[in-house]
Amino acid sequence: MNQRLLTGAALALSGVVLAAIQVLHAVQQTRIPVAVAVDALPFAAMGLAVAYAGVWLARDTTFEGATSRVPVWAAGGTVTFAAVAALLLFSQRVTDGSLARASYLTVDLVTVGALAGVLVGLYDAxxxxxxxxxxxxxxxxxxxxxxxxxxxxxxRAIAGAPSADGVAAFGAMTGMEETAVIQFGDGDTVALANTVRTVPVDVVSAFAQAVRTRQQGEVTVHDRPFPVALPDSVTGCLSAVVLDDTDTTTVVVSVATADTTIGEADRKLLELIVSHAKVRMAALRSRPSEKGHTGR
Structure with missing residues (x-):
């Protein structure tokens, strides 16, 4: 159990105990319902407020890393108000020669001190x-x-790439470690660039084949279930159709694992890469010298 959960549980338990003691003390002093309510409810509510603060602390990750400050402040508040109770009791003993309701007064002030310390500690954390x-x-x-x-x-490098292979080499540099650029044409499939280690190249090609009909230039985020079966280690995929004409289709596929999660920034950056690659590949294919040549 981490420190935040442990601290929250301890505060919640302490608050419940303080509230229960307040009710017990009120019942011990009188059995008149109104008197019990007036005596017990305010301090019992403070104890329950400490318990609620403990539950809040355990559930809210905002306090992660600063949790220890809450019990320190709570302890400080408790000790401070306990000292106030001791001074009041000593004064009562000197003036009246009696310590009537000493335990009740002590618990009342301890409850107030605990709540005050917890509130200050939460603010500090x-x-x-x-x-x-x-x-x-x-x-x-x-x-x-x-x-x-x-x-x-x-x-800039893609804009000056001399061939489709050159475009693919830079197209694989999406910021994600495992990316492949797959080209379909003339009945065959070619991996123009591939840095995917988690998934075999034939499975990556099958994935690219499954998504090649999507809109050209659009980046798609894939979650389970994927279009094709992928290893359990794969947590997500990005894909984009770079170029789709009568002769060839070029698809970019990026694979994410637990160590490389996919975020909105990754999708936007891949869109920029794809837009550059799409323009360059289209320009290369429009050249007479490039007709029939895919860079393979």
């Missing part, structure tokens, strides 16, 4: 989680910017 969220967002933006810069460089 949340305030410290915000910089971590901003840092994570900054890292995502930097990673996307790096990929976008690479795509820009690949786009």
């Amino acid at each position: 949340r305030s410290r989680s915000r910089p971590r969220e901003l840092e994570a967002e900054r890292d995502r933006i930097e990673a996307f910017a790096g990929k976008a810069a690479d795509v820009n460089n690949y786009g």
Whole structure:
């Protein structure tokens, strides 16, 4: 059990115990319903508020990494108010020579202190989680910017590629580690570029064959069930038809595993790569010297 769940469970249990003690003390002092309600309900509600805070802490991942601050503040509040109770009781003992209701007063102030400490601790933990969220967002933006810069460089390289093979080589550099560029034509299937290690090339080709009828240039995200059977290690796929004419069809397929998840940024970057590749391949095929030549 991680620290957040453990801390939340401990706070929830402590809150329930405090609420139960408050009810017990109220019943011990009087059996009049109104008096029991007035004496028990406010402090019991505070105990239940501590329990609710514990459940919230256990369920909310926002506090991950700063959970330890909540029990520290709760303990600090409890000790502080317990010290206040001790001073009040000492004062009562000196002036009245009696310590009547000492345990009741102590538990009341401990309950108040626990709730105050938990609330301050939750605020402290949340305030410290915000910089971590901003840092994570900054890292995502930097990673996307790096990929976008690479795509820009690949786009220029694709624009000057001398053959379909050259376009495919750069088309495989989508930012995803496992990508294949499959071309269908003249009754045969050729992998112009392939960096897929998780799936055999014939299975990748079958996948490309299954999606080749989709709209040209459109990037599609595939989840299970896939158009063809893929290993369990594959968690998702991206595909796009780069070029589809009367002679050939070229399809890009990217495979994701648990270590390489597919995000919206990956889809957009693949769209940019595909748009560059589509224009260049169409230009190559329109050249008289390129007629009948696919780069194989």
